Amino acid sequence: MSDTTKKTAHETRKVTIKAFRFNAETDYLPYYKTYEMEVGKDELILDLLNRIKWEHDGSFSYRRSCRHGICGACGIKVNGKPVLSCKQNAQELVDLFGDELVFEPQSQKRAIKDMIIDKGDFWEKHAAVKPYVVADVDPHPESETLMSPEQVENFLDADYCIQCGSCHYACPVLEVNEDYIGPAAFAAAYRFSVDPRDEASTERLEITAELGSGVWDCVKCFECAEACPKDVNPIEKITKLHNMQFEQHVAERNVATKHAEGFVRSIKKYGYLDEQDIVLYSEGLGVVKHLSEALKMIKAGKVHPFDFKKEKMPRSKNLKEIQKLIEISKTNEL
Secondary structure (H helix, E strand, O other): OOHHHHHHHHHEEEEEEEEEEOEOOOOOOOEEEEEEEEEEOOOEHHHHHHHHHHHHOOOOOOOOOOOOOOOOOOEEEEOOEEEEOOOOEHHHHHHHHOOEEEEEOOOHHHEEEOOEEOOHHHHHHHHHOOOOOOOOOOOOOOOOOOOOHHHHHOOOOHHHOOOOOHHHHHOHHHHHOOOOOOHHHHHHHHHHHOOOOOOOHHHHHHHHOOOOOOHHHOOOOOHHHHHOOOOOOHHHHHHHHHHHHHHOOOOOOOHHHHHHHHHHHHHHHHOOOOHHHHHHHHHHHHHHHHHHHHHHHHHOOOOOOOOOOOOOOOOOOOHHHHHHHHHHHOOOOO
């Protein structure tokens, strides 16, 4: 074998691709089709999508446009991992998952044709938070509206979002709650609410404070942060919106906000989370609906309902230091 042949063999790897196939106009159920190809060390997932279409099946469909990670059109999932096809190196995923890659759309239940999905829900929720500056602007301004470096830094890179939908369709809350606005829209709500030119911050905070659809239904799984190809970190913006709702007196006293207060209350008392107390504090009599879960926790020794003096509740050896930190950092209450 020549040196050139050895080098080529070393730089390529044989990969099996199982691609999700579905046509909403003709198929009752989706199916997977297998393709085998040699993948080069510099090939991107978008290159493999192109090769399936150009070398194997011209009917294979997917979205693509800029090839520079700017338009957000080519988002898919590979072995369940959200990726931007034009930025993701294929062999990196082979190293991670092995020689079989599974290509699927961002949301299978929204699939129209192969990798193409109906993103209508994404755009509707994005529009709902008013993702633009709301202000009375002089049609003939005499000067620019300037922002300080500190004001720009306060965006926390939220303005880097390319609306690819990766975080939105990676969010487990959206899978079970179609009313949930979603991490991408929350990032946009934060970005425009902290814009010093904007006059609709309170309105956005009220929208994002709604129970069932707002930020209080986030389960803090960090899937959105993992999925984002631009490192926008939507979970950080969700936390900021929580704080802003308290600071601007938009937050109302309900199960969600009482849960946040109960968390602080528990840590302040013990330095640890008292799961029994936090549920009682936030839900009151509504706790009866969790009876089956409570019985399992009692059986597992995780809660002690008859330990009225909390003798079995551990205390942190650094409790005083924790209490001081809470007092220093706590700025708002309902």
